[in-house]
Amino acid sequence: MPDKSSEYCFSYHSLAESAGMLLGPLCASTLMYLGYPNVCKISAFIFIILVIIQIMLLPEKKSRSDKEKLNLISTNIKKVIYNKRFIILSLLMSGYFITFNQLYLLLPLSLKEAENEYFIAYIFLVYSLVTLAFQMKTTEVCERNLARNRTLGYGLLIMGSSFLFLLAPIPIIFSVILTTITMTFGNLMCFPVALSLVPELSKKEKPSYLL
Template identity: 30%
Template sequence: MTAFHSFLKLPMQFRCMLFAAFVFNLGFYMLIPFLAGYLTDNLMLSASLVGVVLGVRSFCQQGLFLIGGLLADRLGHKQPIVIGCLLRALGFSLFLFSDNIYLLFSAALLTGFAGALFTPAAQAYFATQQVLTRAQMFSLVGIARNAGELIGPLCGVLLLAVSFELLCVIAALPFALFALIFLKLLKSDKSTLPQKTSDSHNPSHQSGGILTNVLSNKRFVMFSLVMSGYFMLINQISFAIPLYLTQQAYTHEHIAWVMILCAVIAIFLQFPVTKLCEKYLTPRHWISIGIALMGVAFAALIPNFTALNQLLFWLALGVLSVVFTLGTLVSFPFILSQISELANNQSVATHYGFFYLFAGCGLIAGSSLVGTAFDFAHINTNLAWYCLIVIGLFTAFLNFVLLSAPNETESEQAITHSIIK
């Protein structure tokens, strides 16, 4: 069964949610990568001010994921998803008035908070479907996101050639449309809450109970902490590789080639790879194998092929892209499915929100570490690659050893196998 056939088997609301996940990434990569250039080149804003604006957007998303998860568990999936779409539409529209500093910051804040509302609720909602295994469901989510990441910049370039205003409007419109669709299509259900106490009618106590439920889940907290290593690696195709190629005097077209190759592989192979992995070993094994592959992939750049032969250099870069992407293919769906498994169907959205806090810390730590390694390249030109290899292997080791599941029974594996046959 192909990804497309699996997509068609899903109920309408899940198909719309997958399309919304695609549009969320499409809109983001259509507008945000070009925002800094427009603000500095066209509006003549300082680089430091633009950095603060983009930092506000990132903080409002990464820093408020937990709030979004709490709201989804308190109110149900529908409200945060609908409000998230509306806020993203409003935020993108406000970028039309970027010459007003207050509206510019408002746009950055709203677009970030929209992601913080939408993502945990959407992930928890995806985990509720009953047609596919959770890993297969999240593999479809990965395909949708990668497709948006691939097509978004191309659409952005074409629209920006007409006008920045048109780009903002086109990026905003689908979110307003999805808000109306989900308002009608999604049911007003509530996520499973922690067991109610005598004072559970108090909203603050309900929120406190949800947080207590999450923080007392030691296996989940440990899993989130260990997976920050995964997020230290995941961003390096769009950070370390462009930085390295720029230092080697390559152009943006060369950088785009690497990112396109990774996205195309992920789009076409994600679902069949996930189905194959489900037939063998356990999620814990595949998460460790995948993260190890992501780290080891950077060993392809340790030999100095640039000084020897350009063909060998690009072959090594191709090997890196393939191995790194394969690592994400075998780990990503199982990481997301494990979150809902570890949540035991209690406060699932808050678990996702909490997990993404560690993801944000991992992204920042990974970029900072690699940037520092490049600054100290005079000590060893391969210092950044050694760091990434160690991160991958160490994270894989921690996941396999510290998170060996005592409740990972043969019956659970048999259930999974019976679903996919």
């Protein structure tokens, strides 16, 4: 994708993740009819194939002495610590993950007393559908109209403000759905930009910053 920015690459990553979240449970439910032992065998086979692919694609590791390894680790740690912009981004993304993980914690807990236990599944269904429908368009609009630091900032602000819907005097299921939709749109703005900034702030010399 030479004509597209790195944000588009991570946007496709987000699409794949959402597709997996949407289709994964359906595939798992179908496989359960084959019996638990067969599901385990199929899963193990898939992971073995993925491991083989990784081994084939990953570059060979250079052999180093223990002293060289320690020096390399120490050097990399110093580079991270003294990279102030990277530290700021790390702190911001810590807030991002704390907020985003409420999709799995606070929101399902808010529905604990709902009459229909399947309401919890609506959270992940809404998140997946909104992401699949609007991720690429959101990335395109943000890239065309906003600087990346503003996109990241506005996205985090939208994600944080989404919890205000939980205080609204409306049925909890609607509050949770509105919170999920708003948080998802904030995530659509943040996720591609944040990941594309990592290799840039590390001067593209240490791709391991992405870890």
